[in-house]
Amino acid sequence: MSDTLNFSRLSLLLKNHLVEHKQKYLYYLAGMFFIGLIVVLLVLSFSNLYGHANIYTLKTKNFYATKWEGLQTALYLGGLGVFSIIFSSVSFVNFNNKGESIFYLIKPASQLEKWLTEVIVHVFLFFVAYTLIYYVINIPITLFVRASEYAGFMEEYKVWTVLERRENLFRASTIFHFSTLKEDLYMAYPICISIYFSVTAFFMYGAVLFNRFSFFKTLILGFLTFIVYTIYNTWLIRLLKSFLMPDDWNSYSYSNAYSRGDDYSFEAVLSPHWGDIILYSLLFVIPVVLLACSYFKLQEKEV
Amino acid sequence: MVDIQNLHYSYKKKKVFEGLTITFEAGNIYGLLGKNGTGKSTLFKNICGLLKPGKGEVSIGGELSKLRKPGMLSKLFMLPEDFFVPSVKVKDFIATMAPFYPNFSHSDFDRYILEFEIPVDSRLDQMSMGQKKKALIAFSLATNTELLLMDEPTNGLDIVSKSQFKKVMSSAIAANKCIIISTHQVKDIENLVDRISVIDNGSILFNASISEVGKKLRFHQSLYPSPKEKVVYSEETLTGISEVLYNESGEESKVDLESLYKAIMIHPTTINNLFNS
Numbered sequence: 241m242s243d244t245l246n247f248s249r250l251s252l253l254l255k256n257h258l259v260e261h262k263q264k265y266l267y268y269l270a271g272m273f274f275i276g277l278i279v280v281l282l283v284l285s286f287s288n289l290y291g292h293a294n295i296y297t298l299k300t301k302n303f304y305a306t307k308w309e310g311l312q313t314a315l316y317l318g319g320l321g322v323f324s325i326i327f328s329s330v331s332f333v334n335f336n337n338k339g340e341s342i343f344y345l346i347k348p349a350s351q352l353e354k355w356l357t358e359v360i361v362h363v364f365l366f367f368v369a370y371t372l373i374y375y376v377i378n379i380p381i382t383l384f385v386r387a388s389e390y391a392g393f394m395e396e397y398k399v400w401t402v403l404e405r406r407e408n409l410f411r412a413s414t415i416f417h418f419s420t421l422k423e424d425l426y427m428a429y430p431i432c433i434s435i436y437f438s439v440t441a442f443f444m445y446g447a448v449l450f451n452r453f454s455f456f457k458t459l460i461l462g463f464l465t466f467i468v469y470t471i472y473n474t475w476l477i478r479l480l481k482s483f484l485m486p487d488d489w490n491s492y493s494y495s496n497a498y499s500r501g502d503d504y505s506f507e508a509v510l511s512p513h514w515g516d517i518i519l520y521s522l523l524f525v526i527p528v529v530l531l532a533c534s535y536f537k538l539q540e541k542e543v
Numbered sequence: 544m545v546d547i548q549n550l551h552y553s554y555k556k557k558k559v560f561e562g563l564t565i566t567f568e569a570g571n572i573y574g575l576l577g578k579n580g581t582g583k584s585t586l587f588k589n590i591c592g593l594l595k596p597g598k599g600e601v602s603i604g605g606e607l608s609k610l611r612k613p614g615m616l617s618k619l620f621m622l623p624e625d626f627f628v629p630s631v632k633v634k635d636f637i638a639t640m641a642p643f644y645p646n647f648s649h650s651d652f653d654r655y656i657l658e659f660e661i662p663v664d665s666r667l668d669q670m671s672m673g674q675k676k677k678a679l680i681a682f683s684l685a686t687n688t689e690l691l692l693m694d695e696p697t698n699g700l701d702i703v704s705k706s707q708f709k710k711v712m713s714s715a716i717a718a719n720k721c722i723i724i725s726t727h728q729v730k731d732i733e734n735l736v737d738r739i740s741v742i743d744n745g746s747i748l749f750n751a752s753i754s755e756v757g758k759k760l761r762f763h764q765s766l767y768p769s770p771k772e773k774v775v776y777s778e779e780t781l782t783g784i785s786e787v788l789y790n791e792s793g794e795e796s797k798v799d800l801e802s803l804y805k806a807i808m809i810h811p812t813t814i815n816n817l818f819n820s
Contacts, residue, residue: 246613249613249643259631260631337625339623340627341593342591342593343629345591345593346591346621347616347643540595
């Protein structure tokens, strides 16, 4: 039996984890459902999606259909962000509690298996559970919208689906066309997914890194990281680019330079193929690095 | 079984062990005694690989414990002082935890649970502190791991439970098992342990078997003090004078762990000279 990774031991650990945390996870799922339902109902109540739609005489039915899709997308992605932060911050047990930490660390399984269990539950199973809950709330709400007095638009009011947008994940032009984030949120689905993985991995790392008040410490660390990233993104890159490409780089952002296909853009510097690969790596390398950090930290973890 | 060689360990500001060397053999129940803060729990954590030595090595059955390999972890169980129980029923706990321990015995567990009067349909987290502890003691013994570490196992147990503990523990010892009990409540492990190790200032102050102690020392309770030259340690009690004497007659007496511990702590040189001679 391998000391590093054994699938029967991994499944045993996964089963053990789910049984031990069953109650906590059920509460969490119920909480997600009710908060999600309340938020959707509040959004519907305060939006002019239907009911008051006829006062916007200049707007077409397509506008409303698009708006409903936009709302669904925003709710899905916003909820994913908020709930994933909370859920991933409770990963790797509670290292604040010595007894629980000892109980966890002396379980006869490898550190890789323990880490994989956390990743499977807190990154992938959470994602699936969240998406299912989203559909459980969203499908009846959409049916309700369809059945409203604006039934004439019913064919337009469809359920926004994750699967529908999956092809965007593999299309670099939608990923790096950052301006779409403002225009059509669902077009930015891949960016949001990469942010989801990054944020989840970041909070998982925080959960294993800090012994006490890990959630708040991770929030502060995240805030500091964001500031550093912003400084890096705005000052350093522009400084470097102005040095490398002195012809008024500052007037171009990555997005508009890329989308316009200007000579001073990445497109001009790199071939599209290599540009895609590098940008893709940048997008998904962060969660991978953070997850790897949490694994190594778990290996070093002392109680 | 457990081999600790030249162990150095320190917390941020405090050195705990500086070159500690000791071996714990299978087939024994060790009583690990020492003052508060001398490093008994730290030693347990080093043995389990929960803490990593600054220098030196700790191995269990030849495997380095700091690597926390599953093979090594399945050979040991630790019941810490600040123990934890998950929010599950006893039977669910057994169903998901027992498969990790290849020698786990369900019949042993049922026997211990019956002895401790633990309701198997109850949830662990809803039990009283004593019941939780007894359930974990039953589980730890039923794992039949080669090494069992118990940190203050009788804390929180009532008088009846303490005698149940002694009974269960004495039935659990086997030739391939090594049990180390760290405690301040020496009365609770009397007649149970067969070796005594005393830790002080990060080193082993005393390490001997109970039979060896019985051969070299005599424990005596009387109304009048014995001649000074025969006494290693004496203390006045409500019922008279409790004495630890040199055993010149060779007649074995029942070892009074509390008096022995005090004798070791107050006259370490005398005791060590006696046992090393």
